Amino acid sequence: MNGHVLRLLKGKPRWTKNEENWHGAKALGSGGQGCAVLFVKVDPKSQMIVDRVVVKETYDMVGLPNKYSSTEPLEFYMSKRLSKKTNTVNIFAYRLNPGRDSYRMYMEYCALGDLTDKLEQPYRSRGLAFPEPYLWKLFLDLAQACEDMDNPVGEGLHKDSFIAHVDFKPENVFMCPPDKDNFPKYPIAKLGDFGGAMLSHPHERWLTHRDKTNRCFRTNGSVAPEVYRLGLDNGDPHEIPRRHRAPGLKLPRDPRVTTTTNVWNAGLIIGELMFREPLEAPKNHVVPPHKEDIWYYTARDEWIEKFNLCKDDNVSMPQYSARLKNLVMACLDYFPENRPTPAKLVELVKAAVNHHPIMSTADSLKPDLYNGRYDLDRSIRLIDEYPVHRSKNQDGDYDMADGASISFPSSYSAEAGAGESGSDEETGPEADFAAVDAMLGMIVQGFKQLWRNF
Ligand SMILES: Nc1ncnc2c1ncn2[C@@H]1O[C@H](COP(=O)(O)OP(=O)(O)O)[C@@H](O)[C@H]1O
Ligand SMILES: [Mg+2]
Known part of the structure; x- marks a missing residue:
């Protein structure tokens, strides 16, 4: 996982007012232009996921300005012009960060990958x-x-x-x-x-x-x-x-x-x-x-x-x-x-x-109508699963609005599940994250969404 993805994951989406209950949940992919991360909103009482959004952040101002708009990224502009959205990914919003020469786009989560x-x-x-x-x-x-x-x-x-x-x-x-x-x-x-x-x-x-x-x-x-x-x-x-x-x-x-x-x-x-x-x-x-x-x-x-x-x-x-x-x-x-x-x-x-x-x-x-004859192969795991972590320290994120520079926290702590606390460790972000993953992998069973039982 590269540093860019990691920093994005540890921060907040920065698209709604109150983001206390939003958490970076998993890296989805990174290409030449930027990277995409899933954020989830967790209800503090039930600890269940109640909302999701994908944040795609670019490495530069690709497609901006363009002939159609000086502020809307081209990708956003095009996606917004598609009407029905039954078979195209729905984009909700974008946010520019000229200070960092990048922007974010907020879109629906396609939970089963590409x-x-x-x-x-x-x-x-x-x-x-x-x-x-x-x-x-x-x-x-x-x-x-x-x-x-x-x-x-x-x-x-x-x-x-x-x-x-x-x-x-x-x-x-x-x-x-x-x-x-x-x-x-x-x-x-x-x-x-x-x-x-x-x-x-x-x-x-x-x-x-x-x-x-x-x-x-x-x-x-x-x-x-x-x-x-x-x-x-x-x-x-x-x-x-x-x-x-x-x-x-x-x-x-x-x-x-x-x-x-x-x-x-x-x-x-x-x-x-x-x-x-x-x-x-x-x-x-x-x-x-x-x-x-x-x-x-x-x-x-x-x-x-x-x-x-x-x-x-x-x-x-x-x-x-x-x-x-x-x-x-x-x-x-x-x-x-x-x-x-x-x-x-x-x-x-x-x-x-x-x-x-x-x-x-x-x-x-109905189980015996086709007897599984036309099912996708059983080895295909159409599963959306991910650890959900919460960070006490959000200093690692930067403010998209004012373009403040990035600084990673020296330590990264996570709270595990309802009321339990994880340990603080003085390690680098990459190692930290792996540790958090391993720990939380065990406690987020309740958040796993299984689609294979259809
Ligand atoms: N909305 C999304 N839901 C689920 N996965 C996504 C989403 N957006 C991107 N991804 C994952 O991230 C990868 C890269 O995103 P993409 O938008 O194709 O950017 P790039 O310009 O880097 O190719 C995709 O192939 C996909 O696996
Ligand atoms: Mg792509």
Whole structure:
């Protein structure tokens, strides 16, 4: 755990007036831009958690000022323009700290982690196949996130505005506890991390799209063809993929990001969960120096080619329906205008779910209805657990409002559980924290939230 995360954990969220009962509970993740920590509010009488908030703090003023707002961080601005929030992470507030050249954002807690950690990796490492009803549920969540990005709300927006997430990948898909009436055995997926997204509309010049995408975060292997093309330098070779070539068909000039750029990413996520083929070095491909993105793009295109060939062979993905495989391929079409629009995608996924409503209703909780056949693997721990600690000494935090400098407390003490006191130790923050963790791991049984008993 780095010092930044540690200091954040030991402090207070600094977003409500009275924060006495709020405590840093666990580190959620840290990337190149900042780190995220969960804070919980504990009722002093019952010692139960009564509220939660995630605080994401940046290392600098990334995305500020921007063309839309001099005070709202871009990530906050974009997230706030999503209307329904059923499948995007809800952001509540932000707070600038110019003195420290950083800001905090306050958002809902997605208790079950991200898609990569909690599902993709465990399944992949054990060579397991996802049950098809789960893939439809995830597809529906992602399609709805695309539809939301297609309809941003707010003053001054062009009527055809849309948000392209661009860094739409499994690490940015967060998991929440299930809805008891709708696929009650499967977690709800929400798209988050809009730090590198772009707001646009179809009437913008392609050069504007190029400038915007060049400022977006992009992850190699998850880059839609039009985003990739916008990043190419003059003279970089690029062709229409073999599967799409036809006499007279030319590479369209002036590539644009569109609302189906998100659809491409949603399709790729589902396709990757179905097809266990890794991304491999493209054959006979020489990578120019510092051009890994070309390598990855070519590898991804060959991967899609393989998916397309294998989808009908009855050997590679026999457990999945043609309907699901074909819809993934439709989303992965090279040409944005040939992909389903977000609204169409939602419609198609809903039609498929209605056709085979397996696992989608509360009936699926009846023990012998499906006999566990479509459950996620038992090894998947959809659990939200964490030690809750309370610090007597909050000097380690800094005031976001006035930007005071940071000083770590020389000792860190914790109170264990109701009325019991922990010992004060003169150790460094890192060691201290581990000790507190170990001690509190035993006394917070009451706070553990178990989701696996559905
Ligand atoms: N609201 C949240 N609920 C649960 N986990 C979160 C939340 N926000 C971030 N995380 C965790 O922290 C990681 C990094 O957060 P993210 O917003 O993706 O920032 P970065 O810009 O560093 O990628 C995520 O992959 C996820 O595991
Ligand atoms: Mg991220």
